[in-house]
Amino acid sequence: MILHLNHTRRDCAATTTGEVVNTVLALLEEKQLEPTQFARLRIYLDWLQYKQNFREPVTITWPAGNHNGSSAMEIRIDSRQVVPGSLREILQQGICAARLESEDVPGRVYLEEFKSFRNSIAWDFNRLYWQRLKDWENATGRKYEQALPGGKSDGHQIEAIAHSADEFWKLLKDLDSKNQLPAEVFILEIGVGMGTRAGLWLDKFCALDQERGTNYYPRLRFLLGDYSLTTLERSRPAVKQHIDLCSFIALDALDPIKTLSFLRHKILHVHSTNTYDNLPDEELVWRDNRIYWVQVRAYIPPPDAARIAEACGLEIKDMARTVNRLLEVGPECLPDKAKGMVFWMEVWKALRTEERLVNALDLPDVSYPAGLSAAQLEDILQSAPNDLRFHLSTGALESFRNTLPLLHPRGYLHVQDIFVTDLHEYSMGFHGPGKLDGSIVNWVNGALLREVAERAGYDLHFVPFQYRTGSKTSVLYTTRRE
């Protein structure tokens, strides 16, 4: 058996590691675990930093199409969720379920077939959250920002915004001195939330411009981009002092050039905070020089299904259908909207994913993000540790690739977010997916982004965010290579 310790939380590891080994050895002694199973068993001990997530305390993963007691089994344990003393029973149940003929665990309400996480129904919940943010905030009585670590977005730190406005002013000044300043100066923010940063940035820039007597401010054309119409509407008050310079654009962060192709090579600055970590993502495993895809299947565990059905006056057999209805029409899926809200929030909280591993060779039609082929990825992974589970950050990679063509030759892209900048970090901690209120968060694979940028002719580097002590945010800077 191989035991992987995937976290560095000494306080949790001490008890759980010993308990895991003792429990597995006891199960082996009692012949509940076959020696052949034991010999091929891999156990991963994680510590999930997000209290709300998609994992039960113990997840058993099988190679696809190999679901029986004799094949290699992987057990992932969340040291944070496992209640001391409960491991034995959970493992026993998991091993018993593994002996069943069917892939379905009795009582679970399945919401989809196995697929890569990027295509999971979980992302429809994420979209619904941004579309119906007000309903969620009204029901919880708190704003979405309060769910963020520190209760505030790093995008709204005033010193960081002042620095950004000053940096941009310097670029304009330089272009001006070379007689290259365009008549219209385009700036784009992607994923604007309540527009707070856009408003503060414009305030700062306007003040600087006046102070320095340059009159650049009236040339600004500030584009606020988001895929949620509600969010765009709610961002208007934050920029009301600058409304004549602002345009509110419904766009998909995965493909900004599709909507803004008329601005190809024209935008001098693109900014985004906490949006890359909210774009569809999926996980891969690099093992013995092979890529495996982690496929997932969302379900509601039996006790939650029973509880939610009762609270919302539903039959369990109607739950999956009602979830689909919820994702189509929102909390009006039930005749009583308040109950529809309860249904939404409780299903989201209970939502878990089963996992299976599929060898990439068995998925000939699988698509890698634009700009990255399987061969390139294998090349990048040559220096990565063996048996590494990591994020592909597909949405972030696509967004990045489809934003670069918008940049003016002197333009730059700024992304403030949580990044993994070295692949080794994946074996030392959990990087998502987590749930933040009704949305999903994943750390972004910055190491891959850097590779893709370099191959596309751009320089990319990360700078730690210095404006809040303890912040996990970094700032990604990209410019076209000279």
Ligand SMILES: C[S@@+](CC[C@H](N)C(=O)[O-])C[C@H]1O[C@@H](n2cnc3c(N)ncnc32)[C@H](O)[C@@H]1O
């Ligand atoms: C976590 S919020 C961040 C908001 C703001 N930047 C902040 O830091 O407070 C993510 C924002 O991205 C938007 N968003 C998520 N996925 C998107 C997509 N695919 N296309 C465009 N906007 C998206 C959401 O509607 C939301 O406004």
